[in-house]
Amino acid sequence: MPSRLPSPRRLLLTLLAAIAPLAMAQDYPSKPVKLIVPFPPGGSVDLVARLLGKSLQEQLRQPFIVDNKPGASGNIGAEFVAKSPADGYTLLVGSAGVFAANQHLYAKPPFDPEKAFAPIMRIVDQPNVLVVPPDSPARSVQDLIALAKAQPGKVSFGTASVGSAQHFSTEIFMQQAGIQMLHVPYKGGAPALSDLMGGQIDMVFDTSPTAVPFVKSGKLRALAVTSAQRSPLLPDVPTMREAGLPNFEVVTWTGIAAPAGTPPAVVGALNAAIKKALGGELGRQLAETSLIPVGDTPQAFKAFIHQDAQNYARLVKSANITPQ
Template sequence: MLHRLIAMGMALAASCALAQGYPDKPVRLVVPFPPGGSVDLVARLVGKSLQDALQQPFVVDNKPGASGNIGAAYVAKAPADGYTLLVGSAGVFAANQFLYANPPLDPLTAFAPIMRIVDQPNILVVGNASPARTVRELIALAKAQPGKITFGTASVGSAQHFSTEIFMQQAGIELLHVPYKGGAPALVDLMGGQIDMLFDTSPTALPYAKSGKLRALAITSRQRSPLLPDVPTMREAGLPDFEVMTWTGIAAPAGTPPAVVEKLNAAIKAALQGPLRRQLEETSLIPVGDSPQAFGAFMRQDAEHYARLVRSAHITPQ
């Protein structure tokens, strides 16, 4: 017992010593999606704040593919020293494990949670040429053409995908799924008329909706966004049980010293009390800033939520 206590004390001392000098070289923030999406935006804003606070470069490294699994697996296999971090979505941290017959990792054991940074709603958008000007009209179009109205997503199992699956269930309609490699190309095709509709994360869809390049029919949050005050919630639009929020978090490889995790958490939490909060809120993101322990518990809870969604939507693992 004495030897064990001594070993534990030495490990704790080593962890604290490492954290005191951390970081002493550039830190890589891996984003498992292409540039231009909401996760990429959060990573770049948070990275700039961490760079200012900790006086080392925090470099965003986009590693897209397989609905985020490629980038996530890269981080999971990286040295657990705090110099390779994952900024990911609910799909990466909770849903993907239920969407693949042979998932490359279990996020609950592969990562050391640092923080759930933001929550965010999705926005239901259609092209300006669409005859649907309301959610009710879109539902009517879909019922008149079962399986013909197309919807885009950033990938299979993305927040956009689950929002649309819930939409189909609650509205009693059938839509045709067109998955993309990232949200940006889906938006381009929506504007070009190649697809009919899209639930997209609010930071990505917001500029297109505000500029009039796309028509926003509803937002998936409980309340309207002050940035789109004329756009109703899905509840107001006729689906009283519809509320979907997704999120973005940051984690390190499992085994990263707790003192390093706490140092990163404290630095982001401090940044969220300053200009970073305003920068996030200006894109309709909702800052969270929870503890590593709370984020870990939330990941477990959300994994259970997505497991139920996958079963109820009859999604077959790939």
């Protein structure tokens, strides 16, 4: 019995379906691209997005517009991207909290980040800086620990949100130092820093790009950095290990993703463009603010998110954080 061959029309449709994503990638971008930042302006994620948008606009000849959509620890902006068309024109520039931690902090999370997004790249790693007001009685990490032990639950710390990198840095600090402090969550890192400088709260583990200028201007005092090595921008500031906590090292990160279902060719084109930018002026600009360019592949970033999510799950449990 002779085999049945596909009709010419079916062959044409199959061919068109196969080449459509490639053609889309070749034409991409053909209109403005939105970079959704799920936090207020002024924080480190916002800084990365704005530098990245400027670089991609120059390289790809289309506007890359930063759109801040803060709230719910980053979930509002992230959910907006998750529900956007999977065409590469609405992207999420987010933190470890959005991509890895929040799913363990909410009893009914609005989306599963490992299913809702197509990872593009982990853009940068960054240490945090433990900062206090310039008139704080704490002039060292050990001073701060002594204050907290003398007033259990009274010394306050600010964070960008519940489950943010600042929050988890402080939870690790409290566990290793054997202290308990009062958590004051904000809707972003910038308002937390504002209240810190105003004396409304006592300390913040802030991201280095936003903390360093205030430290250099004398508006804040840096007690330690959370990386394994000292920051070249703050060479006189010890690491947390040097300050008496030998097991303390926390480095957070910022990455970019598209809605799930975005054509792999578009994801690949974006990854290649960002990698090229990191190898040039963008990489230098980020390094000047103490950010460490990464530039991994979509596959590596996906695996990294999965591993970090497991790490956060263990930390949420050990810190006895109750999902909201």
